[in-house]
Amino acid sequence: MTRKAVLTSVVLTLILAACGESDSATPSPQPQTHxxxxxxxxxxxxxxxxxxxxxxxxxxxxxxxxxxxxxxxxxxxxxxxxxxxxxxxxxxxxxxxxxxxxxxxxxxxxxxxxxxxxxxxxxxxxxxxxxxxxxxxxxxxxxxxxxxxxxxxxxxxxxxxxx
CATH class of the missing domain: 1.10.760.10 (Cytochrome c-like domain)
Known part of the structure; x- marks a missing residue:
């Protein structure tokens, strides 16, 4: 993976986490929720x-x-x-x-x-x-x-x- 692709992946993961969503490959920091x-x-x-x-x-x-x-x-x-x-x-x-x-x-x-x-x-x-x-x-x-x-x-x- 190129450096740009890695940075893009990290930024996307952080944005999704801030919105309360997560990438399936990234563990969610949230407690178990419904x-x-x-x-x-x-x-x-x-x-x-x-x-x-x-x-x-x-x-x-x-x-x-x-x-x-x-x-x-x-x-x-x-x-x-x-x-x-x-x-x-x-x-x-x-x-x-x-x-x-x-x-x-x-x-x-x-x-x-x-x-x-x-x-x-x-x-x-x-x-x-x-x-x-x-x-x-x-x-x-x-x-x-x-x-x-x-x-x-x-x-x-x-x-x-x-x-």
């Missing part, structure tokens, strides 16, 4: 206990919709305790964690200098429009305008990143 989002591994009782602790509107959120919405995030973020960072940090244990802190991940200067803890309220504002919430961050996600979609995604993340 339709681009991890299967919910919490029991119904565990999920309900976590969501009840968050109160409304999260206690009555639609976790299936949250899982579907997470598909947009899965090409950059993982959720499991043993999952690696991708383009974005692994989100396991994010609630209650200082922004810009995830061992082994290099954050943008904006996130490193920010001074808040990830809570459901902070995440709601962030997910509405990350670019305006914290200018200078590198996240390319445009945001979720619909409040009920944000609630569903936050509920899903709370359940999936708690264990």
């Amino acid at each position: 339709g681009g989002a991890p299967e919910t591994t919490a029991t119904a009782d565990e999920a309900q206990a976590i969501l009840s602790g968050l109160g409304e509107p999260y206690a009555s959120a639609n976790l299936d919709n949250g899982r579907r919405l997470f598909r947009r995030c899965a090409s950059c973020h993982t959720l499991g305790a043993d999952d690696r960072h991708l383009v974005g940090p692994n989100l396991h244990g994010m609630f209650g964690r200082q922004v810009g802190e995830a061992e082994g991940f290099r954050f943008s200067r904006a996130l490193e200098q920010a001074d808040f803890v990830w809570t459901k309220a902070e995440l709601d504002q962030w997910l509405a429009n990350p670019r305006t919430y914290l200018p200078g961050n590198r996240m390319s996600f445009a945001g979720l305008r619909d409040e009920s979609d944000r609630n569903d995604l936050i509920a899903f993340l709370a359940v999936e990143t708690a264990r």
Whole structure:
């Protein structure tokens, strides 16, 4: 294979990985997923206990919709305790964690200098429009305008990143 062909193959693999797709010859960095989002591994009782602790509107959120919405995030973020960072940090244990802190991940200067803890309220504002919430961050996600979609995604993340 020529040097140009090798470089083209590497670039194509990186582009496909960033889009959440992979070449069949290249192992996927994603955890085992169903339709681009991890299967919910919490029991119904565990999920309900976590969501009840968050109160409304999260206690009555639609976790299936949250899982579907997470598909947009899965090409950059993982959720499991043993999952690696991708383009974005692994989100396991994010609630209650200082922004810009995830061992082994290099954050943008904006996130490193920010001074808040990830809570459901902070995440709601962030997910509405990350670019305006914290200018200078590198996240390319445009945001979720619909409040009920944000609630569903936050509920899903709370359940999936708690264990």
